[in-house]
Amino acid sequence: MTTTTVLPAAGAPVAPATSARRVAGALLHDWAAVLSTAFLVLILLMAICAPLISAITGHGPNDFDSAAIDTDLGGLPRGSLGGISADHLLGVEPQNGRDILARIAYGARVSLLIAAAATALTTLLGVVLGMLAGFYQGWVDQVISRIMDFLMAFPALIFMIAILSSLPTGNRSVLLVVVISVFGWPYLARVVRGQTLTLVNREFVEAARVSGASTGVLVFREILPNLRSSLIVMTTLAVPGYVGTEAGLSFLGVGVTPPTPSWGQMISSSVGWYAVDPMYFAVPGAFLFCTVLSLTVLGDRLRAAFDAGEAS
Amino acid sequence: MARYVAGRFAGIVVILFLVCLFTFVIFFTLSPDPALMICGKTCTPERIDQIRGVLGLDQPYFTQFWTFLTAIFVGRDYGSGANLIHCAAPCLGYSFQTNQSVWEMVVDRLPVSATVAIGAAVLWLLIGILAGLLSAVKEGTWWDRTAMGLALGGSSIPNYVLALALQYVLVVWLQILPFPSAVSFSDGPVLWFQSYLMPWVVLATGYACLYARLTRANVIDTLAENFMRTARAKGLPPMLTMRRHALRPALTPIATIFGMDFAALLGGALITETVFGLNGVGKMAADSIAKNDQPVIMAVTLLAAFFVVVGNLVVDLVYTTLDPRVRITAK
Numbered sequence: 001m002t003t004t005t006v007l008p009a010a011g012a013p014v015a016p017a018t019s020a021r022r023v024a025g026a027l028l029h030d031w032a033a034v035l036s037t038a039f040l041v042l043i044l045l046m047a048i049c050a051p052l053i054s055a056i057t058g059h060g061p062n063d064f065d066s067a068a069i070d071t072d073l074g075g076l077p078r079g080s081l082g083g084i085s086a087d088h089l090l091g092v093e094p095q096n097g098r099d100i101l102a103r104i105a106y107g108a109r110v111s112l113l114i115a116a117a118a119t120a121l122t123t124l125l126g127v128v129l130g131m132l133a134g135f136y137q138g139w140v141d142q143v144i145s146r147i148m149d150f151l152m153a154f155p156a157l158i159f160m161i162a163i164l165s166s167l168p169t170g171n172r173s174v175l176l177v178v179v180i181s182v183f184g185w186p187y188l189a190r191v192v193r194g195q196t197l198t199l200v201n202r203e204f205v206e207a208a209r210v211s212g213a214s215t216g217v218l219v220f221r222e223i224l225p226n227l228r229s230s231l232i233v234m235t236t237l238a239v240p241g242y243v244g245t246e247a248g249l250s251f252l253g254v255g256v257t258p259p260t261p262s263w264g265q266m267i268s269s270s271v272g273w274y275a276v277d278p279m280y281f282a283v284p285g286a287f288l289f290c291t292v293l294s295l296t297v298l299g300d301r302l303r304a305a306f307d308a309g310e311a312s
Numbered sequence: 313m314a315r316y317v318a319g320r321f322a323g324i325v326v327i328l329f330l331v332c333l334f335t336f337v338i339f340f341t342l343s344p345d346p347a348l349m350i351c352g353k354t355c356t357p358e359r360i361d362q363i364r365g366v367l368g369l370d371q372p373y374f375t376q377f378w379t380f381l382t383a384i385f386v387g388r389d390y391g392s393g394a395n396l397i398h399c400a401a402p403c404l405g406y407s408f409q410t411n412q413s414v415w416e417m418v419v420d421r422l423p424v425s426a427t428v429a430i431g432a433a434v435l436w437l438l439i440g441i442l443a444g445l446l447s448a449v450k451e452g453t454w455w456d457r458t459a460m461g462l463a464l465g466g467s468s469i470p471n472y473v474l475a476l477a478l479q480y481v482l483v484v485w486l487q488i489l490p491f492p493s494a495v496s497f498s499d500g501p502v503l504w505f506q507s508y509l510m511p512w513v514v515l516a517t518g519y520a521c522l523y524a525r526l527t528r529a530n531v532i533d534t535l536a537e538n539f540m541r542t543a544r545a546k547g548l549p550p551m552l553t554m555r556r557h558a559l560r561p562a563l564t565p566i567a568t569i570f571g572m573d574f575a576a577l578l579g580g581a582l583i584t585e586t587v588f589g590l591n592g593v594g595k596m597a598a599d600s601i602a603k604n605d606q607p608v609i610m611a612v613t614l615l616a617a618f619f620v621v622v623g624n625l626v627v628d629l630v631y632t633t634l635d636p637r638v639r640i641t642a643k
Contacts, residue, residue, distance in 0.1 A: 155616030165601045275484045285473035293468035
């Protein structure tokens with residue numbers, strides 16, 4: 001009896017090892033995927049080593065540098081290209097002369113941490129609720145599906161801004177993660193629910209059920225492994241979305257509060273200066289764009305690699 | 313069919329009611345007291361009580377919510393005697409910060425949001441679908457790879473970054489366009505077109521890239537179908553098979569997504585309108601959030617939800633006429 005329940009589960013880990021190797025191999029042969037990964041690693045290192053960067057350049061993210069700006073010109077950075085020099089590698093902010101490189105590095109911490117936490121929370125909510133709906137069906141499915149309909153009908157951006165602006169200024173980052181996740185999970189749960197619905201009726205699940213597997217075994221050993229590839233793809237594609245959402249909310253002034261730097265908030269404060277100091281928005285804009293692009297490319301290539309595996 | 317539509321309408325009413333309730337509860341428990349905001353600096357407890365009475369804030373939650381709901385259908389009065397303010401029938405509340413009925417504010421600004429949304433939609437449908445079709449037909453060629461690479465890049469630019477970059481290049485540097493402002497059509501079509509061109513492009517870029525990729529994927533899937541092989545085997549010319557057989561099944565999903573995207577935009581393109589200073593519903597939402605003008609925030613949330621659920625219904629109804637396969641299963 002026990003051997004029959006263990007058999008399909010024991011067979012499962014063999015397949016992922018080869019498929020993981022195949023996907024990794026496919027990605028290694030794709031220059032766009034390699035380039036994206038390299039850039040993301042660079043950003044990640046930059047975020048982790050932010051204090052080190054500050055120590056080397058000698059500029060903290062909130063250190064004013066009045067020598068780098070020209071008070072006669074209304075606080076514009078001295079020198080061309082927004083004050084790029086050997087001292088300030090990516091220039092300085094107008095008016096207060098804060099080092100942009102240091103702020104970018106510290107901003108990367110905030111942006112990536114929020115995006116990663118939001119992705120983790122949405123994935124958790126999406127997988128648990130989506131699988132509940134798909135596995136138990138009936139009234140559980142009805143309740144969860146209606147909640148999803150309701151949340152997806154909500155004008156999420158307006159509502160996120162409204163909630164964030166009316167909430168007391170507590171820990172903004174945590175609030176951002178919670179608010180983004182609450183409105184984000186239905187998009188993942190919908191897919192998980194659909195796949196679970198079809199998987200539940202497949203022969204291998206029936207076989208496991210008939211041979212006496214518990215609900216836990218059915219869910220975690222039979223169904224969840226089959227959702228893995230779409231989960232990987234969906235979460236990879238969700239991260240750039242959340243990086244963008246965090247930046248957008250900070251851009252609109254309801255995200256991370258100053259003086260904590262975030263990329264969106266840097267772009268937001270550059271709006272008044274774009275005509276005279278274009279580098280002020282170009283630098284954080286370029287970092288934001290390249291990060292989102294890299295994550296999107298990576299997610300796209302991952303999906304292609306998984307799809308190719310399913311087709312073969 | 314009539315029963316289906318009636319059922320869907322009931323669903324819409326329920327969802328809108330829930331959106332109302334949810335928004336109401338959240339704002340009235342979280343936000344600072346609106347009476348305090350209106351009262352200003354020279355505030356006395358009596359004055360606050362008076363304002364609370366006028367706004368109906370001294371009533372219990374449930375009564376307030378009920379008053380808000382009924383006001384949408386029959387209107388309501390604020391205060392009494394000489395200070396009476398009447399809010400006519402589709403009353404979504406009254407903004408004491410701008411001294412205007414919220415409904416009037418929305419009606420004033422909706423044309424700007426609609427202009428932005430329609431112009432952008434025309435742009436992104438044209439560019440997105442054409443690029444997607446070409447890429448699908450020329451699958452694997454340099455054109456396909458370039459177009460899809462660009463599409464991936466274009467969908468990664470946050471629209472406010474694109475907006476700032478475009479403004480810098482076109483307005484400050486090359487000086488081709490004037491500073492953007494909401495010019496009405498009667499001020500001259502050329503000026504009107506110039507002032508809306510950048511918002512259209514900014515808003516359309518992300519969608520065009522997404523639609524190009526979707527169109528390409530759908531057309532490639534359709535071209536691999538059996539009925540397409542049959543059509544080609546019959547000896548139909550390629551253009552004809554494309555037009556008569558492939559386009560409809562390939563573009564039907566696009567129509568669905570378009571309906572949803574467009575409906576969402578009618579509720580205001582918040583970031584684009586704010587960046588370009590266009591006085592649409594989206595900018596009104598941003599402004600009212602900054603000023604904590606609760607009635608306006610409530611109304612905009614409700615309006616946006618209304619457009620989304622109605623858009624959803626329209627999409628589903630149109631879908632049954634576009635795709636006969638759904639019609640059969642629906643019965």
